[in-house]
Amino acid sequence: xxxxxxxxxxxxxxxxxxxxxxxxxxxxxxxxxxxxxxxxxxxxxxxxxxxxxxxxxxxxxxxxxxxxxxxxxxxxxxxxxxxxxxxxxxxxxxxxxxxxxxxxxxxxxxxxxxxxxxxxxxxxx
Numbered sequence: 001x002x003x004x005x006x007x008x009x010x011x012x013x014x015x016x017x018x019x020x021x022x023x024x025x026x027x028x029x030x031x032x033x034x035x036x037x038x039x040x041x042x043x044x045x046x047x048x049x050x051x052x053x054x055x056x057x058x059x060x061x062x063x064x065x066x067x068x069x070x071x072x073x074x075x076x077x078x079x080x081x082x083x084x085x086x087x088x089x090x091x092x093x094x095x096x097x098x099x100x101x102x103x104x105x106x107x108x109x110x111x112x113x114x115x116x117x118x119x120x121x122x123x124x125x
Contacts, residue, residue: 015119
């Protein structure tokens with residue numbers, strides 16, 4: 001089962017990602033170039049993560065997995081919250097983190113986007 005530490009590690013593995021706490025001390029907000037791509041509450045048990053996604057993909061995921069719901073306190077169309085109870089596997093969660101990150105990078109100004117897209121993600125050994 002995916003842990004809080006796993007989620008933090010995978011979010012920080014994205015090039016130039018940073019962990020911030022703009023909503024208080026209890027939620028890590030992961031950003032690229034100042035824009036959010038993931039939110040991970042510290043105290044959630046099991047761990048949860050909210051990720052940005054394409055609206056059609058978000059709907060598909062909500063129908064496929066009982067642990068995927070519309071984003072908690074976020075735009076319900078563009079964000080999903082995943083409860084890491086084993087319903088969604090580690091590989092799929094990592095892929096969803098990368099998809100969220102890529103979606104945000106794609107919205108950046110060209111100069112920033114090209115610099116970031118030229119970097120390589122950190123891979124697990």
